[in-house]
Amino acid sequence: MESNNITYQDLKNYKYDLKRERSVYFIQLYKIIDLLLIKTTPKFLHSWRVFIYRMFGASIGEGVKISASAKLLYPWNITIGNHCWIGDNVELYSVDKIIIGNNVAFAHNIFVATAAHDVNKILFPTIKKRIVIKDEAWISSNVFINMGVTLNKGVVVGSASVVTKDLPEGYICVGNPAKPLKERKTK
Template sequence: MTKVVDLSLAGRGNYVSNRGAFTLLAWFVIEACIVNNRLMPVSRLRAALLRLFGARIGKNCRFLHAIRVKSPWNLEVGDNSWFGEDVWIYNQAMIRIGSNVCISQGTFLTSGSHDLDEDMDLRVSPIVIEDGVWITSKCVIQKGVTIGRSTVVTPLSVVHRSLPAEGIYGGNPCRFIRKRFAS
């Protein structure tokens, strides 16, 4: 008979929550009512609330549309970065986003995943997105990845390995297409 994983045995693996129940509940309400609210087109308010809950957000960042952030205390964003509609930052571990980065509509960044073996323990690892990166629409960026400076990830790509700087990458799995700049 084919094996089935008993999900009741799945553990937290290397994930450690570093916030209390009140903070988690307060963020859940604020995120649902304001940060992820399509009727609230106020970028500065979203940035201020993310900062209030521990995110480090640089100058001139644009959060014009609804966005989801699991743990703002695990988020760093440089200056002049833009976030498209329906971006989901599922950050059980730190996600660092550089300056002048564009993360387009529907992109999902996750710093955690479950083991594929029998115990299905949760494993978390940081994501680093360096300066000048453009992640186009509906991409998936997985745990432990670094995306190099000035790289472009084309639509619907799945990034599960780190990408060197100044390239254009795309697909599932993500592959090198060409250099971004001629010189």
């Protein structure tokens, strides 16, 4: 294919213009504490990790278990309900709000992205939208959840799925993009 002289993005003139809601020093302090006092903790020290995340502004309910290898980018943009599990290598890329209900389970290797870039503008600006994951959802391994979506109550997202749109209550959803496969039946 022949290339034309159209410029699609100009990164030389890119400027990150979203507010991080905290100073650069506060963010760096959090990153150091995360590296030294969260990432190095044994698996069973969930309450210690929750304590530190709360110190940095996260709203976290009771009985929450967060893996030491999980990454919470900006804890002050994260709300987690009661009795949730955040598994190994889950990344909550919380440039915007991530709101997680009660009894939500994240398996491992999951990326929850509240930000991206506007590919239709030459200066490639960063854009953001919140993500809401309602009560009793289960996100299986190796899932990507895109900005601006809501996973409704009781949703199951199957392994290796890509969530680009809201998913309906009580359905098992799979694929790229994730779509409802069948109703979730519990006994």
